[in-house]
Amino acid sequence: MSGLKIDHDAWVLVGDGEKALVFRNQGDSDYPNLQVIQIMEHENPRTGEQGTDAPGRRHDGPSPQKSAMEPTDWHTIEKHRFAKEMADALYKAAHKGKYSKLIVAAPPMTLGDLRKAFHKEVKDRVVAEIDKTLTGHPPAEIERILTQKS
Numbered sequence: 001m002s003g004l005k006i007d008h009d010a011w012v013l014v015g016d017g018e019k020a021l022v023f024r025n026q027g028d029s030d031y032p033n034l035q036v037i038q039i040m041e042h043e044n045p046r047t048g049e050q051g052t053d054a055p056g057r058r059h060d061g062p063s064p065q066k067s068a069m070e071p072t073d074w075h076t077i078e079k080h081r082f083a084k085e086m087a088d089a090l091y092k093a094a095h096k097g098k099y100s101k102l103i104v105a106a107p108p109m110t111l112g113d114l115r116k117a118f119h120k121e122v123k124d125r126v127v128a129e130i131d132k133t134l135t136g137h138p139p140a141e142i143e144r145i146l147t148q149k150s
Contacts (some may be wrong), residue, residue, distance in 0.1 A: 001148040004128055005029040011037075013090065014142060015132045016110055017079025020086045021135065022101075032147060034139045038060050040089065042082040045119035053133070073109040083113030105130040105146065 012023040012034060020040040025035030051065050054081065083106075093099060102125045104113060111131050118126070 001087065004103065004130075004146045006032045006034075006103060006146065007101055007127075008141075009099070010103060010127070010147070011093075011099040012103045012105065012142070013086065013087050014105045014112075015040075015083075015114075016107055016133055017076075017082055019135045021084075022089075028089045032143045034143050036139065038088060038089070040082075042078065042085065079110065080113050083110050084117045086120070087114055087117035087122065090122045094119070094121045094125055096103075099125060101127045102123055103128045103130070103146070105132055105134045105142075107131065107133045 006025045006027045006029060008025055010025045013024070014021045018041065020038075021035035021036055022038040022040075024037045025032045026035045027142065048051075090102065102113065102122065104114060104126060108131045111129060115129075130146065132145070134145060137145065
């Protein structure tokens with residue numbers, strides 16, 4: 001990745017399916033200083049703790065045989081829902097004029113969900129997307145990863 005420039009007052013969303021951090025750059029584009037302005041967490045236990053029913057079965061036409069249905073992955077469904085919650089929070093902030101530039105860093109599945117869920121008002125503010133999981137890193141490390149030159 002080439003070195004990303006994070007403008008002063010730009011927002012950076014670092015999220016995954018269970019946690020999201022929203023930062024504001026208090027520094028400048030040469031020396032970013034990301035400060036947490038919002039933390040969103042979503043409790044998402046493993047699928048076995050969320051649903052206990054066995055997958056259903058269906059008849060295969062006129063034959064007496066039945067086929068198993070695909071089991072529901074509740075854990076993944078909750079990750080998709082949380083991406084929608086992140087997008088909604090960013091829309092409310094954009095609508096209030098709280099930021100003008102947004103950088104989004106998320107794993108590929110979450111990034112795709114966010115793209116689908118972003119309102120036009122948010123999409124117009126996105127200046128960069130990074131498909132990486134950075135939620136476990138401290139702010140200084142996130143700054144380094146986003147701005148490092150490859």
